[in-house]
Amino acid sequence: MITITILTLCFLAALSCKIKKAHSPVLQVLLWYLHLFFGCFAGLCLLLMLNNYGFKGTQTERIFFTLYAGTGMLLYGLTKPDNDARYAYLLCFFGFPFVLLLGLLIPPLRTITLVAAITFLSDSEFQRYNIDDDYALQTKTTNILSTYPAYSLVEDKYLFFEKITPDVVTPRTTLHSLKMLKRGQDSVWIRLNNRDTVIALGN
Structure with missing residues (x-):
């Protein structure tokens, strides 16, 4: 508000x-x-x-x-x-x-x-779940426009900036349970509501 x-x-x-x-x-x-x-x-x-x-x-x-x-x-x-x-x-x-x-x-x-x-x-509702010091999974919910949050990958960049990769988890669904595990330096495994997703990480 x-x-x-x-x-x-x-x-x-x-x-x-x-x-x-x-x-x-x-x-x-x-x-x-x-x-x-x-x-x-x-x-x-x-x-x-x-x-x-x-x-x-x-x-x-x-x-x-x-x-x-x-x-x-x-x-x-x-x-x-x-x-x-x-x-x-x-x-x-x-x-x-x-x-x-x-x-x-x-x-x-x-x-x-x-x-x-x-x-x-309208101000959207944001929630971030840290993967490590440089990456986080972000949910963005605009209740009036959509009942489900949009999932984005947020990467820490250049001191004051961050890179946001939208729609990394599809289809959109309400978040009930979340587990994340980084695999090496180039990907992260995500289990969202018992559904597995692997997201590639940037360089």
């Missing part, structure tokens, strides 16, 4: 600033620096995710994306109305909840909007 909580607080703060016509040049400059900072990390996270990499931690990327969007909302609340591209850019962050609400009210778009809202706003 951290994503919805942060974005809700930022949205309400931005709405309050708009209603009160608050204006603070110093705070606005500081927020722009923070917004650009989180924007750079959000862009880096996106590039890493496209290549099955990520920062260490299960929710790190989502936090960067959330803070990027949240600071955009706050900046909109402190920015005077204008017709320039920067104001339109900030309006996209503040207007996102209204777009979702409009989509939910229009029957043909309701399903697509609901899936998009869950994807962007």
